[in-house]
Amino acid sequence: MKNSIAERVFDFIKVFPPFSLLSNEKLKFISEEVKIIYLEKGKTVFKENDKYHDCFYIVRNGAVGLFRTKQNQKEMIDICDGGDIFGLRALLAQENYTLEASANEEAIIYGIPIDVFQSASENSKKINKYLITTFASNAFAPYTREQSDEIFDDYIPKDNYDIENLQAAKYTKKTISCSPETSVKNAALKMSKHGIGCIVIVNKENFPIGIITNSDLKNNIATGKFPIDIPVKEIMSSPVKSCKKNITVTEAQLQFIKFNIEHLCVTKDGTNHSPLIGILTHHDIVLSIGNNPSVLLKEIKRAKRTKNLRSVRAKAHKLLQSYLDQNIPLRHIVKIISEINDAITYRVIENAINKMHSAPPVAFAWMALGSQGRKEQLLYSDQDSALIFDDVPENLSEETKAYFLKLSGHITKALHKIGYEYCPAEMMASNPEWCLSRSEWKEQFKSWILHPDEKAILLSSIFFDYNRIYGDQSMIDDLSNSIFESLDQSSMLLSLLAKDILLSPPPLGFFKQLVLEKNGEYEDFFNVKRRALMPLIDAARLLILTHNVKDINNTALRYEKLSELEPENKELYDSCSYAFKALLKFKTKQGLINNDSGKFINLETLSKDEKLKLKRCFKPIREIQELLKFRFKVIS
Amino acid sequence: MFNNIFKSKKNYPEFFRTYLDSFKKSKNLPLSETRFIVFDTETTGFDKHEDRILSIGAVSVVNNMINVVDNFELYIHQEIFKSESVKIHGLLKEGHIEKVTEVEAIELFIKFIKNDVLVGHHVGFDINMVDQMLLRNNLGKLKNECLDTGLLFKQSKHIVYQQNLKNYTLDDLCDELKIEKVDRHTATGDALITAIAFQKIVARLDKKNNLKLKDLL
Numbered sequence: 001m002k003n004s005i006a007e008r009v010f011d012f013i014k015v016f017p018p019f020s021l022l023s024n025e026k027l028k029f030i031s032e033e034v035k036i037i038y039l040e041k042g043k044t045v046f047k048e049n050d051k052y053h054d055c056f057y058i059v060r061n062g063a064v065g066l067f068r069t070k071q072n073q074k075e076m077i078d079i080c081d082g083g084d085i086f087g088l089r090a091l092l093a094q095e096n097y098t099l100e101a102s103a104n105e106e107a108i109i110y111g112i113p114i115d116v117f118q119s120a121s122e123n124s125k126k127i128n129k130y131l132i133t134t135f136a137s138n139a140f141a142p143y144t145r146e147q148s149d150e151i152f153d154d155y156i157p158k159d160n161y162d163i164e165n166l167q168a169a170k171y172t173k174k175t176i177s178c179s180p181e182t183s184v185k186n187a188a189l190k191m192s193k194h195g196i197g198c199i200v201i202v203n204k205e206n207f208p209i210g211i212i213t214n215s216d217l218k219n220n221i222a223t224g225k226f227p228i229d230i231p232v233k234e235i236m237s238s239p240v241k242s243c244k245k246n247i248t249v250t251e252a253q254l255q256f257i258k259f260n261i262e263h264l265c266v267t268k269d270g271t272n273h274s275p276l277i278g279i280l281t282h283h284d285i286v287l288s289i290g291n292n293p294s295v296l297l298k299e300i301k302r303a304k305r306t307k308n309l310r311s312v313r314a315k316a317h318k319l320l321q322s323y324l325d326q327n328i329p330l331r332h333i334v335k336i337i338s339e340i341n342d343a344i345t346y347r348v349i350e351n352a353i354n355k356m357h358s359a360p361p362v363a364f365a366w367m368a369l370g371s372q373g374r375k376e377q378l379l380y381s382d383q384d385s386a387l388i389f390d391d392v393p394e395n396l397s398e399e400t401k402a403y404f405l406k407l408s409g410h411i412t413k414a415l416h417k418i419g420y421e422y423c424p425a426e427m428m429a430s431n432p433e434w435c436l437s438r439s440e441w442k443e444q445f446k447s448w449i450l451h452p453d454e455k456a457i458l459l460s461s462i463f464f465d466y467n468r469i470y471g472d473q474s475m476i477d478d479l480s481n482s483i484f485e486s487l488d489q490s491s492m493l494l495s496l497l498a499k500d501i502l503l504s505p506p507p508l509g510f511f512k513q514l515v516l517e518k519n520g521e522y523e524d525f526f527n528v529k530r531r532a533l534m535p536l537i538d539a540a541r542l543l544i545l546t547h548n549v550k551d552i553n554n555t556a557l558r559y560e561k562l563s564e565l566e567p568e569n570k571e572l573y574d575s576c577s578y579a580f581k582a583l584l585k586f587k588t589k590q591g592l593i594n595n596d597s598g599k600f601i602n603l604e605t606l607s608k609d610e611k612l613k614l615k616r617c618f619k620p621i622r623e624i625q626e627l628l629k630f631r632f633k634v635i636s
Numbered sequence: 637m638f639n640n641i642f643k644s645k646k647n648y649p650e651f652f653r654t655y656l657d658s659f660k661k662s663k664n665l666p667l668s669e670t671r672f673i674v675f676d677t678e679t680t681g682f683d684k685h686e687d688r689i690l691s692i693g694a695v696s697v698v699n700n701m702i703n704v705v706d707n708f709e710l711y712i713h714q715e716i717f718k719s720e721s722v723k724i725h726g727l728l729k730e731g732h733i734e735k736v737t738e739v740e741a742i743e744l745f746i747k748f749i750k751n752d753v754l755v756g757h758h759v760g761f762d763i764n765m766v767d768q769m770l771l772r773n774n775l776g777k778l779k780n781e782c783l784d785t786g787l788l789f790k791q792s793k794h795i796v797y798q799q800n801l802k803n804y805t806l807d808d809l810c811d812e813l814k815i816e817k818v819d820r821h822t823a824t825g826d827a828l829i830t831a832i833a834f835q836k837i838v839a840r841l842d843k844k845n846n847l848k849l850k851d852l853l
C-alpha cells in the first residue's frame with residue numbers, strides 16, 4: 001500500500017546525519033515506523049532519571065530544549081532545532097535519561113524506534129563511528145556539532161559569571177585633567193595628544209568639578225556656539241558623578257543607566273569632595289565583562305537570525321536572575337530588561353521587513369500592549385501587540401493591510417521562536433482585528449469608549465497600555481489625542497472599568513486567609529497576577545486616564561505621577577507603587593524557580609516572613625479599591 | 637433503497653457484523669487512550685448522490701502521537717469520473733496508482749477505523765460520502781462518534797471572537813495554527829494536516845489538562 005506520510009518523513013530525515021549515511025531502502029524502512037509527536041510549548045518528552053524510551057527523537061518543526069537540574073535549578077544545556085537529534089545516548093547506553101527534554105516552543109518531533117534503527121543500521125561502520133565521535137565530543141545535537149562549542153558557551157553559564165559582576169571595576173588610573181581656567185583649545189590639544197575622549201576638570205585640591213567630552217566639543221565649539229578660546233568651565237558638564245575605587249561592575253552599570261552618563265570619576269572617598277584618582281568609562285565596563293546589558297544590546301543590533309536573538313534573550317534571563325540575587329532595586333531591573341525586550345522586538349521587526357519583498361507601502365508603527373506596553377515584562381510572557389498604518393486611498397486598502405498582516409505574521413512567529421508565547425486571546429498584530437489603519441484604530445477606540453460593552457472592558461485592560469516599539473511616533477500621538485478627546489465626551493467606559501475592578505475581591509478572606517484558587521491545575525495556589533497585580537495595574541490605568549495623562553504606562557510610575565497630581569493621596573499612591581514592585585518581584589522570583597510565568601504561588605514554599613510580606617502588600621489594594629468606589633460612585 | 641431498510645443484519649458480511657457489534661460495549665476511555673482516526677476523502681464533486689470517493693487517507697492519533705505504521709491510504713476505481721475535479725486532487729481515471737474496488741475499500745476502511753472516534757475537517761461531508769458508499773453496497777451507515785475540526789477550532793477561539801461566524805477552511809486553519817501546507821488536496825496529506833491541527837486545537841482546549849472526550853463531542 002502506498003504510504004505518502006512515510007514518504008514525507010523520508011524526504012525530511014534523509015538529509016540529516018546519521019540518516020544521511022544510510023541507503024534509501026533502509027531509510028524507507030525506518031520512515032514507515034516513525035511516530036509523529038506534537039508538543040505544545042513546555043510539554044516534556046522525558047525527564048531526568050526517566051527510564052529510556054523505545055525511540056529516540058529528531059526535531060521536525062519548532063525547537064526542543066535540553067535541561068539539567070543543578071542545585072535545584074533547571075539549567076538549559078542546549079536547544080535542538082529542525083534536524084537535530086536528541087534522546088539517543090541513554091538508549092545506546094541503556095541507562096536512564098540524564099537530561100530533561102521539553103518543547104522550547106511549539107514543536108513536532110519524530111520518534112524513531114531504536115530497534116528499527118539498529119536493525120537498519122546494523123554493522124554500518126560509518127554509523128557507529130559517527131555515533132561514537134558524537135558522544136565523545138559530548139555534543140547532544142549532532143547536526144550542529146561543529147558549532148557545539150559555541151552553543152555551550154552561550155547556554156552554560158560560566159561559573160565565575162556572578163563573581164565577574166561583583167568584581168571591582170577596572171578603571172583608568174592615569175587620568176588626564178586640567179584646571180577650570182584652561183582654554184578649550186588647550187584642553188582639546190591635551191585630549192588629542194593623549195588620544196582620549198574626555199578630560200576631567202579639577203580644582204586646586206584635585207577634586208573633580210566637571211568634565212568635557214568629545215561631544216561637548218562638537219556641540220559647543222564646532223557648531224560655533226562658543227569661541228575656541230573660552231575657559232573650559234564655560235562649557236563643562238558639572239557637577240560630575242563620583243564613585244569609590246572598589247565600585248563593582250554591576251553598580252557602575254546602574255549608575256550609567258540611572259544618570260544616563262558615560263563617565264564616573266573615581267575619587268578617594270567616593271564623593272566630589274575628595275581627590276581624583278581615576279576615571280571609569282562606560283567603555284571600560286563593556287570591555288571588562290561579556291554578559292551585560294550593553295553587550296547584549298549590541299549583540300541584538302547585530303543579530304541577523306532569530307536563533308541569535310533567542311540566545312541573547314536566554315542570556316538576559318540569566319542576567320535577570322543574578323540581578324534578583326543581588327537584590328538590585330526592581331525599578332532598575334525592570335528598566336534594563338524592558339530595554340532588552342524592546343530592542344529584541346525592534347530587531348525582529350527590522351529582520352522581518354528585510355524578509356518582505358518590498359519596503360512598507362506607508363508609514364506604520366508597532367505597538368507593544370499589556371505588560372510589555374507597560375514595560376513590566378521581566379519573564380518570558382505572552383505576546384500582545386498591535387500594528388497601526390497610515391491611511392491609504394480605498395482602492396489600496398486591501399493590499400496595504402495584506403502587506404502588514406504578512407509582516408506581522410513573520411514578526412509574531414520569530415518572537416514565538418525566541419520564547420514569547422502566542423497570546424491565547426490572539427491580541428497580536430497578525431490578527432486582522434488588531435492590524436488597522438490610523439482612522440480604523442481611532443474609530444475602534446472611539447467605539448469602545450462611547451459604546452462600551454463587555455468586549456470593550458475585557459480588551460481595554462490590554463489596549464490602553466500601548467507603547468511604540470518601532471516606527472512612526474506621530475501616528476501614535478495622534479491616536480492618543482483622539483482617545484482623550486473621546487474620553488472627554490463620555491466617562492461611561494471609565495465608570496464601567498471601575499465597576500469591573502471592584503469585582504475582583506481583595507485577596508484576603510474574612511479570616512485574613514489568602515484567597516486561593518478553587519479548581520483546575522492550580523487548585524490551592526495563590527494567583528498573584530489576578531488577585532494582587534491586576535487590581536493594582538487596572539486601578540493605576542483607570543486613575544491616570546481620568547487625569548488625561550499620556551505616555552506613562554508603567555504602573556509604578558503611574559502611581560508616582562498620581563501622588564504628584566493628588567498630593568492629598570500621596571501616602572496611598574506611594575504604598576501602591578511600593579506594593580506593586582514588591583509583588584512583581586514575588587512573581588518574578590516564583591517564575592524563575594518554577595520556570596513559568598510565576599502567576600501561581602504555592603504558599604507552602606513561602607517562609608513565614610515572606611507570607612507576611614505578601615499580606616502587607618494587600619492593604620493598599622483594599623484602600624485603592626475604596627478610593628475607586630468613592631470616586632466612581634460604584635454601589636456594591 | 638427499501639431493500640436496505642428491511643434487510644436484516646444477518647445478511648451483512650462478517651466484517652460489518654463485527655464492526656456493528658463492537659459498538660455494543662461502551663469504552664469510556666480517557667482522552668489520552670482514545671484512538672482518533674483523522675481522515676479525509678477526495679471525491680469527484682460535492683453531490684452526495686452523484687459523486688464518488690476517489691481516495692481515502694487516514695491517520696490514527698493516540699496520546700498526541702501519530703503512528704506512521706497505523707495509517708490508511710487507498711485509491712478507489714470509479715466508473716463515474718469528472719475531469720473538472722482532476723485539477724484539485726490530481727487523480728486520473730486510469731493513473732499508475734494501484735486502485736481497489738468500492739467493496740474492497742469499504743472492508744479495509746471499516747477494519748481500520750474499528751469503533752474509534754472519527755475526526756475530519758468539515759467531517760459531515762466525508763461521513764456522508766462514506767455513508768452513501770456503504771448504502772450503495774447494501775450496508776448500514778457509519779456508527780462512530782465524530783469530531784469536526786472546523787467546529788472545535790471555533791470553540792478554541794477566545795471568547796472575544798466567538799460571535800464571529802466565519803467558516804474556517806483547512807487553509808485558514810493552517811495559517812492560523814502555523815501548519816505547513818504540504819500535499820494539500822491529497823487525501824492522506826489533508827488527513828495529516830488535519831491531524832496536526834486537531835492536536836493543536838485539543839492542546840488549546842485542554843489548558844487545564846483534564847479534558848474528557850465527552851467535552852469535545
